[in-house]
Amino acid sequence: MHSVKRSLILFLSSALLLVVWQLGSVVLDSQILLPGLGPVFSALIELVQGGPFFANVFITIIRALQSFVIIVASATVIGLLGGKFPLFSLALKPFVTVLKAIPVMSIILLAFIWFTSGTVPLFSAFLMGFPVMYVQIEGGVRQMDKSLDEMCRLYDIRGRDKLFHYTIPSILPFFIIGSRSALSMVWKVVIAAEVLTVPRFGVGARMQLAQVQLETDKVLSWTLIAVLLTAVFDLLFDASVWAFGKLKKRVDRGRAICNSKT
Amino acid sequence: MQFQNISKSYAQNCIFDSFNLEIEAHTILSVVGPSGEGKTTLLQIAAGLVELDGGRVIKEAEEQGSISYLFQEPRLLPSSTVFSNVELALRSFVSSRTEREAVVLHYLKMVGLSDSACLYPAQLSGGMRQRVAIARAFAHPAKLMLLDEPFQSLDIKLKVTLLNAFIRLWEESPRTTLFVTHDPKEAILLGDAVCCLGDPKKPLLYQKIHIPRKARNIGDQTLLAVEASLVQALVSS
Numbered sequence A: 001m002h003s004v005k006r007s008l009i010l011f012l013s014s015a016l017l018l019v020v021w022q023l024g025s026v027v028l029d030s031q032i033l034l035p036g037l038g039p040v041f042s043a044l045i046e047l048v049q050g051g052p053f054f055a056n057v058f059i060t061i062i063r064a065l066q067s068f069v070i071i072v073a074s075a076t077v078i079g080l081l082g083g084k085f086p087l088f089s090l091a092l093k094p095f096v097t098v099l100k101a102i103p104v105m106s107i108i109l110l111a112f113i114w115f116t117s118g119t120v121p122l123f124s125a126f127l128m129g130f131p132v133m134y135v136q137i138e139g140g141v142r143q144m145d146k147s148l149d150e151m152c153r154l155y156d157i158r159g160r161d162k163l164f165h166y167t168i169p170s171i172l173p174f175f176i177i178g179s180r181s182a183l184s185m186v187w188k189v190v191i192a193a194e195v196l197t198v199p200r201f202g203v204g205a206r207m208q209l210a211q212v213q214l215e216t217d218k219v220l221s222w223t224l225i226a227v228l229l230t231a232v233f234d235l236l237f238d239a240s241v242w243a244f245g246k247l248k249k250r251v252d253r254g255r256a257i258c259n260s261k262t
Numbered sequence B: 001m002q003f004q005n006i007s008k009s010y011a012q013n014c015i016f017d018s019f020n021l022e023i024e025a026h027t028i029l030s031v032v033g034p035s036g037e038g039k040t041t042l043l044q045i046a047a048g049l050v051e052l053d054g055g056r057v058i059k060e061a062e063e064q065g066s067i068s069y070l071f072q073e074p075r076l077l078p079s080s081t082v083f084s085n086v087e088l089a090l091r092s093f094v095s096s097r098t099e100r101e102a103v104v105l106h107y108l109k110m111v112g113l114s115d116s117a118c119l120y121p122a123q124l125s126g127g128m129r130q131r132v133a134i135a136r137a138f139a140h141p142a143k144l145m146l147l148d149e150p151f152q153s154l155d156i157k158l159k160v161t162l163l164n165a166f167i168r169l170w171e172e173s174p175r176t177t178l179f180v181t182h183d184p185k186e187a188i189l190l191g192d193a194v195c196c197l198g199d200p201k202k203p204l205l206y207q208k209i210h211i212p213r214k215a216r217n218i219g220d221q222t223l224l225a226v227e228a229s230l231v232q233a234l235v236s237s
Helices: A002-028 A037-049 A053-084 A086-101 A104-114 A120-142 A146-154 A159-197 A203-212 A216-261 B039-047 B082-088 B097-110 B126-139 B156-172 B184-190 B221-236
Strands: B002-010 B013-022 B028-032 B054-058 B068-070 B144-148 B176-180 B193-196 B205-208
Touching: A002 A037, A037 A053, A037 A216, A053 A086, A053 A120, A053 A159, A053 A203, A053 A216, A086 A120, A104 A120, A104 A159, A120 A159, A146 A159, A159 A203, A159 A216, A159 B082, A203 A216, B002 B039, B013 B039, B013 B054, B028 B039, B028 B184, B039 B144, B039 B176, B068 B126, B082 B097, B082 B126, B097 B126, B097 B156, B126 B156, B156 B184, B176 B184, B184 B193, B184 B221, B193 B221, B205 B221
Parallel strands: B028 B176, B028 B193, B068 B144, B144 B176
Antiparallel strands: B002 B013, B002 B054, B193 B205
């Protein structure tokens, strides 16, 4: 009953959003300022049927995933070192503070001076996402339960076992929060960088071209695609975390139950 | 195990000054004392976790190496099952998986947790978690066991249950044990000898208890007399 109620509220609020959009379009009565739902969905279908649609979406996905992987790998390694060695963390503090405070547009504009338009989204997304993930991992290492570390030492728990039963489980919640935030941020920055630098392919580049030609219905269609991409990848991420949790429990329980029966 | 002329100070606070104490092999020595008089330091010295300013700790050959430690809190790995929490402590010592499994199941059965093997610590009550910790301590093959007030802050019923579980396991596999507590009753129920700290140079009291552990009753006159001596030593320290 609770989940039905929840779904109903979500459905009604989504419907309300569409109604407000349509009403706004009727009141303004201008296809340039705010086209209605009909023209936008027509434009969306037209875009999907057009030749370069999938190339544009694919390139944006690749850019976002590439920067996400680079962020996760580098921030995890550097975050682990930062959490373990306070002096290293102190040395990184100015960089992290500057990266957290710097406006995304400044990074994109500077990157556009230094790199080609295809590299700018990657570089900008990395610089914006790195501190988010780094802060989580570093904090996670610092918050690890030291009394469990002492227990592992006294009981001579093997290095590999300690890694899988103490270190990784202690950091995992922080890793999940950090990487989820970084993933959401990556889409926004990659598309913003594509809008400003207009590379040959990319959702942001198409958005910019549509805006220059005052095709608001196409701008909104590309925006819907961007929202959809973010939502789908957030969903995939949550599903992977859920599946991993289920798998771990299944392995743990399967083994213990199996042992109890012997 | 012998603490021979050990000295240890923290800043200006002298905890031990040429202090001597012996725990006979395969016996339990209960140590009581007021807070800050060196109970935990004595355990840390026995575990090799703190460096001595002077003196030495002599251990029998079988007491060398790893140590079985029961902490005030259970210290279980939260994302591992009850079974894994006990089994992990064995992996460095028992290579055969079948053998390890048999040991773990035996000790879980001894503490009444065979049916909880696949549960996680968060799914257990405080008393059950401490029983897992007891099972882990005994499953671990070390011949030296250190107990840092593992029964404190438990209600009396649970405390009696855990003390009985501990005694059952210890009688099955006796090991040299240093038991630190602030409760004189726990000390006399478990110890083959009791000792009271309070003077950096020597124990304020050291007394052996000859009544078999399983036959001990808290109302027994001899035990009451030992308890009274301990309380008196604690008050006078």
